[in-house]
Amino acid sequence: MTADSLVVSGWSTGSPYGLGAEVFADGVRAGRDAMTASGQGPYQRAGEIPDFDVRAILGRKGTRSMDRATAIAVATTGMLLETAGGGLAEDRPDDIGMVLGTGHGSVQSIMDFTRDSLTGEKPFHVDPARFPNTVMNRAAGQSAIWHTLRGPNATVAGGALTGLLALNYASRLLRQGHCEAVLCGAVEEYSADRAWLEYRGRQDAARRSAGPLGEGCALFLLEPRSRAESYGRSPLATLLGSRFLGYPEPEGAQQAVVRAVTEALKEAGAEPEDVSLIVPSDTGGALGGREEAALNEVFGPHRPRRLRLRRLIGDASAASAAFQLAAALCVTGPGEVALVTSVDPDGQVGCTLLRV
Structure with missing residues (x-):
């Protein structure tokens, strides 16, 4: 930093x-x-x-x-x-x-x-x-x-x-x-x-x-x-890194999320244990299940808090991930690392790491 x-x-x-x-x-x-x-x-x-x-x-x-x-x-x-x-x-x-x-x-x-x-x-x-x-x-x-x-x-x-x-x-x-x-x-x-x-x-x-x-x-x-x-503004969060990948078939979504999160952590010089909060896209269904399985694979026995926003405000489509970022700023404590993940049914995944 x-x-x-x-x-x-x-x-x-x-x-x-x-x-x-x-x-x-x-x-x-x-x-x-x-x-x-x-x-x-x-x-x-x-x-x-x-x-x-x-x-x-x-x-x-x-x-x-x-x-x-x-x-x-x-x-x-x-x-x-x-x-x-x-x-x-x-x-x-x-x-x-x-x-x-x-x-x-x-x-x-x-x-x-x-x-x-x-x-x-x-x-x-x-x-x-x-x-x-x-x-x-x-x-x-x-x-x-x-x-x-x-x-x-x-x-x-x-x-x-x-x-x-x-x-x-x-x-x-x-x-x-x-x-x-x-x-x-x-x-x-x-x-x-x-x-x-x-x-x-x-x-x-x-x-x-x-x-x-x-x-x-x-x-x-x-x-x-x-x-x-x-200008007298206190930084609310530091951008540590992002990663975006595609998957050609629905079954490939899980490994795409695993790879995206793993590479983002490596870029930030962070370990899975450093993450305190995960805000997933929480799409539900088979795609949501693959996202959840990928996060469990990356973090193993370490279980950061999950904030599931979609069930509170609905599916905001293009604005979904932006609201996930905002939610991470709301509930993450000073010095903690938050991970925001997103999975789209059209074949792309992404994630962003922030340190509050």
Whole structure:
């Protein structure tokens, strides 16, 4: 750990517990179920942000055609910048980058716009103001514009691993000197169309094992330790390393997780016994079982605490791993090492190690 170690020095969330890091931390520590009855899509329950009104939170100007995912990301970015302190948007906008993960962008916007082009009198009889919502990088771009962040801006999509991939992308931006600090994380919205796509895209066994869907955004401020301390921010966690691998067949998921975790530990110079907390993706079903078996294989008789987040806030899809990272920050004690793992049914696994 050096003065140039990359650290998380701030974070915020918009989650099924509500808006802000504190309400998320309180809910996770209490193990409180944040899912409520839903009238949208095939699922009876969902983890939706309670009482999220775009205009009430962001105002009327510029929000008439803003989609839900973008609004959640813009609001979460604002909360993080407000609490983080100096050296950010107000006085150093050119030095601050943004890396935001997403699944498809706003599924509801894409489906609505496509539907209008097919059902209208002519294909081009659509609302042009809503077209930007159909582009995957809408949330990242609008968040940066809204809060005057003029550094590198990137959108990452990688299934359930998206939050870990965004953190890794942000770390590379910093290490290559493209900016001085990065806001990174992932966002996902809940909608009827997303719920139906998720439901129809799963096989029967996966439908039974998968829980209700969730939504929200988790964002982190990543920067060198020396920069954080120069602006009076206490580092909340040090990034020790990440590893990402693919598996061609479902049966290969277990060994892929074993290898990813083993290599991440080696890169960090850590032993399995050093890990105090594991936050797995907890997908359930056969895939979840393989993830669990892999962790048992790596850690043997050492049994770190497990924090299972999905059953509390639902399946947040692209935002899942970002919420896992946030949960790790909530419950890990000073000096402890946390491991976040993620497994995606499309054939990729990943993990990230943090020291709090």
